Amino acid sequence: MVVETSTWLPPGWEERENNGRKYYVDHNTRQTHWHPPVDRPAAAAASAADGEAASSAFAASMSTGADGMTGLPAGWEQRTDAQGRIYFVDHNTRTTTWRRPTNESQAEQEAYNVQMTDASANFAALDRRYARTPRTTLPQVALAGSLPSGWEERYTDDGRKYYVNHALKTTSWEDPRAKVNVSGITLPKEWEARVDPRTNKQYFINHVTKTTTFDDPRLDVAAGKEDETEEERNFRYKRRYLREQHCRVLDGRPTMIPVTRENLLMDSYHAVMAASPEALRRRINISFDKEDGLDYGGVSREWFFLLSHEILNPMYCLFEYSVADSYTLAINPNSGINPEHTGLFRFIGRFVALAVFHDKLIDRGFTMAFYKQLLKKPLELRDLRDLDEVTFNSLKWFLSASAEEIDGMEQTFVASYDEFGEVKEVDLCPGGSDKVVTVENREEFVRLACRSRMTRGREEQMECFLRGFNEILPLEQMQVFDEREVDILLQGLSEFDMDDWKKNTLYRTYSADSKQIVWFWELVDSLSDEKRARLLQFVTGTSRLPVGGFGDLIGSNGPMKFCIEKLSDHKLLPRSHTCFNRLDLPAYKSKEMLVKMMMIAIMETEGFGLE
Numbered sequence: 001m002v003v004e005t006s007t008w009l010p011p012g013w014e015e016r017e018n019n020g021r022k023y024y025v026d027h028n029t030r031q032t033h034w035h036p037p038v039d040r041p042a043a044a045a046a047s048a049a050d051g052e053a054a055s056s057a058f059a060a061s062m063s064t065g066a067d068g069m070t071g072l073p074a075g076w077e078q079r080t081d082a083q084g085r086i087y088f089v090d091h092n093t094r095t096t097t098w099r100r101p102t103n104e105s106q107a108e109q110e111a112y113n114v115q116m117t118d119a120s121a122n123f124a125a126l127d128r129r130y131a132r133t134p135r136t137t138l139p140q141v142a143l144a145g146s147l148p149s150g151w152e153e154r155y156t157d158d159g160r161k162y163y164v165n166h167a168l169k170t171t172s173w174e175d176p177r178a179k180v181n182v183s184g185i186t187l188p189k190e191w192e193a194r195v196d197p198r199t200n201k202q203y204f205i206n207h208v209t210k211t212t213t214f215d216d217p218r219l220d221v222a223a224g225k226e227d228e229t230e231e232e233r234n235f236r237y238k239r240r241y242l243r244e245q246h247c248r249v250l251d252g253r254p255t256m257i258p259v260t261r262e263n264l265l266m267d268s269y270h271a272v273m274a275a276s277p278e279a280l281r282r283r284i285n286i287s288f289d290k291e292d293g294l295d296y297g298g299v300s301r302e303w304f305f306l307l308s309h310e311i312l313n314p315m316y317c318l319f320e321y322s323v324a325d326s327y328t329l330a331i332n333p334n335s336g337i338n339p340e341h342t343g344l345f346r347f348i349g350r351f352v353a354l355a356v357f358h359d360k361l362i363d364r365g366f367t368m369a370f371y372k373q374l375l376k377k378p379l380e381l382r383d384l385r386d387l388d389e390v391t392f393n394s395l396k397w398f399l400s401a402s403a404e405e406i407d408g409m410e411q412t413f414v415a416s417y418d419e420f421g422e423v424k425e426v427d428l429c430p431g432g433s434d435k436v437v438t439v440e441n442r443e444e445f446v447r448l449a450c451r452s453r454m455t456r457g458r459e460e461q462m463e464c465f466l467r468g469f470n471e472i473l474p475l476e477q478m479q480v481f482d483e484r485e486v487d488i489l490l491q492g493l494s495e496f497d498m499d500d501w502k503k504n505t506l507y508r509t510y511s512a513d514s515k516q517i518v519w520f521w522e523l524v525d526s527l528s529d530e531k532r533a534r535l536l537q538f539v540t541g542t543s544r545l546p547v548g549g550f551g552d553l554i555g556s557n558g559p560m561k562f563c564i565e566k567l568s569d570h571k572l573l574p575r576s577h578t579c580f581n582r583l584d585l586p587a588y589k590s591k592e593m594l595v596k597m598m599m600i601a602i603m604e605t606e607g608f609g610l611e
Contacts (some may be wrong), residue, residue: 009024009036009037010029010037012026012027012028013025013026013028013037013206014027015025015566018255021564024037025486028084029138029161030082032572036071037071037223037433039077039360039444043106056589061463063383072088072100072101072103073101073103073106074092075090075091075092076088076089076090076091076092077089077091077296084096085098088100088101093242094381095315096329097315097316098337098338098339098340098415099314099315099317099338101140102411103440105220107316108121109314125541127431136554144606147163147176148176150166150167151163151164151165151166152164152166152178153507155572156249161173161558163176164176167373170241174215185218186218187204187216187217188218188233188447189205189437190207190208190234191204191205191206191207191217192205192207193205193206201214202214202215204216206234206237208234208237208303209234209237209238209239209241209480211237211238212482213237213241213244214423215240217233217237235481235485235488238480238481238485239489241480242356242477242480243359246310246473246474246477247356247358247359247473249282249283249358250278250282250283251282252282253282254277254282254283254284254285255275255280255282255283255284255285256271256284256285256287257271257272257275257284257286257287258271258287258289259271259286259287259288259289259303260288260289260390260518260524261289261306261314264306264307264343265307265311266308266312267315268303268307268347268351269343269344269347272351272354273346273347273350277471277472280350280354280357280472281357281472284300284302284354284358285299285300286300286302287299290322291472296507298541298577298578298579298580298584299541299578299579300358300360300541300542301360301361301540301541301578302537302541302578304351304354304355304360304361304362305361305362305363305537305541307351307362308362308364309363309364311329311351311364312329312353312364315342316338317332317334317335317337317338317341318331318332318335318341318344318348318461319331319332319346320332320590321334322367322386322387326569328365328386329364329365329366329367329370330366330367330369330386330387330458330463331345331370331456331458331461331465333456333458334457341461342461342464343464345461345462345464345465345468345536346464346465346467346468347468348465348468349465349467349470349471349474350468350469350471350472350567351468352465352472352490353468353469353470353471353472353473353539354472355490356473356478356489356490357472357473359546359554360492361490361492361544361546362491363491365487365490365491366487367383367386367387368383368386368483368484368487369383369386369387369390369454370462371483371486371487372483373455373462373466373476373480374466374469374475374478374486375481375482375483375486377483379450379451379454379455380450381395381396381399381446381450383450383454384450384453384454387452387454388453391453391469395446395449395450398411398437398442398445399442399443399446399496400445401442403438403439406437406438406439406442407438409437410436411436411437411445412432412433412434412435412436412437413427413428413429413431413432413433413435413437413445413448414426414427414428414432414433415428415449415452415453415456417453417456417457423532426456428448428449428452429448462583487568492545492546495529496529496532496533496536496545497550498521498524498525500549500550500551501550503550503551504549504550504551504553504561504562505550505561505562505563505564506561506562506563506564507563507564507565508563508564508566509565509566510565510566510585512564515589516566516585516588516594518562519584519588519591519594519595520564520585520594520598523591523594523595523598524591531602532605534602534603535602537602538555538576538584538601539576539578539581539583540562540578541578541579550589553581555580555581560580560581561581562581562583563580563581563582563583564582564583564585565583565584565585566584566587567584567585567586567587568583568586568587568590570584570586570587570589570593571586572586573586573597573601574586574597574598575601576601585596
């Protein structure tokens, strides 16, 4: 039976009250809402007529919104899908959302749109999250001459070069012509060399990471990494172990992921979730609709970059910025407003795992508390600072306050929180509302309150994320890292060492002394980190650097340095080949023309094409 207790409400709606607060029941869809479906004046006008005329008036008021009296911004419309779920249509941008539009949500969307037009503006702030030590890079070895007797060069299905030793019946990624004599170099203190008695082959044990490898760690010392800190060295060994043992791309036909730029997240969601985990462990090929570019690595790198921005789109209500800064993400505890949020969090888990598995970088990092949950590590009070500095300071006060001060607070084991404007309370333990905080139990209170603040309303989402991640890469394989190393693993290094960049750049038809190359580096030296990030993205497909800096840039067939090639036609704009990390730079006649054309290219171009 349809209930209509208020004449100003649309047909099938009822106004009720709970603890003094009004809410609204939609008997058509069997849903409840804190907010009325329309403002009273607009609804009263709509209900003045009956039958079909009333429905038409109500629908018209919802679709126009021009008079500001419908409760929706201008150009918005409320609709109901086949399952009876309410959603909202923005006719201004031709998009839909589950989130009811308000002035606040519109402001958030505007801020997001501005951010997407200049995404690289966030990179400098990410550098300030924690200090990173200077890096050293592996110098290039000249590989002249033919292979030694008994060796053969081959390629994997995904184009990576490897070498076969037919005498020992072994394979190696390392070119045998690049062997270095390490007989006079001592092993790092955390390493031990042993010999397998069955094969008489030497191997090495890293007692810090508790892993073994056939790669001699003294090669790093010989290659100029003797100034590397122990933490840097251990992280590099962990990362290499993960890649070699657990992130091997499977053989077989590449998995295609077709997407559009206009609907990137949902297109990616449907394609990734439709594929099996085994298929996603094969090489993945991304294709943007109406773009002819072939994915030899550059297109997929941009896909990871763009999609990591898109998951923050307020339209989907999945993540929110942490309070401590504006650039790390935390799960939105109110994401349940999106009825598909559990499936989307499982998809995001797969997406992040794919970034690790395929050695790609994303451009959005999470809070340290989020990474700790990924690694199954206990949460601590200091982790709360990224999420809620006010609560962090309050709980920190309890640990240092005197007995008299704590007794004067009369605080019980209860935490309060806001849910859609309503303040609610939850017991931190059974009978928490009757248990008073004292000096003796304050550490227990802080621990429970801290965990409640960081996980409340986020447990289901985190469980779905971990499930999706584990489908691609077993979670236990990540536990060799700490939370900060996971952050670097996902985002790479964002600072720009100009000496490292110049040292690891190749030239074709140009030389380092060519006037266009001199002008180019003068331009790059003068750019801000934000615009350098734009340049790097234009040429390589991502604005982030791998852990090893410019010397570790990856192309379509493995490691591939930043390259500048000469174009004779000086009337053309610079163009890039992201699969090969190559910039085609025309031979401009003046520095002013080079600067002008370069800035147009890196600031105003998007998309992929075929030559």
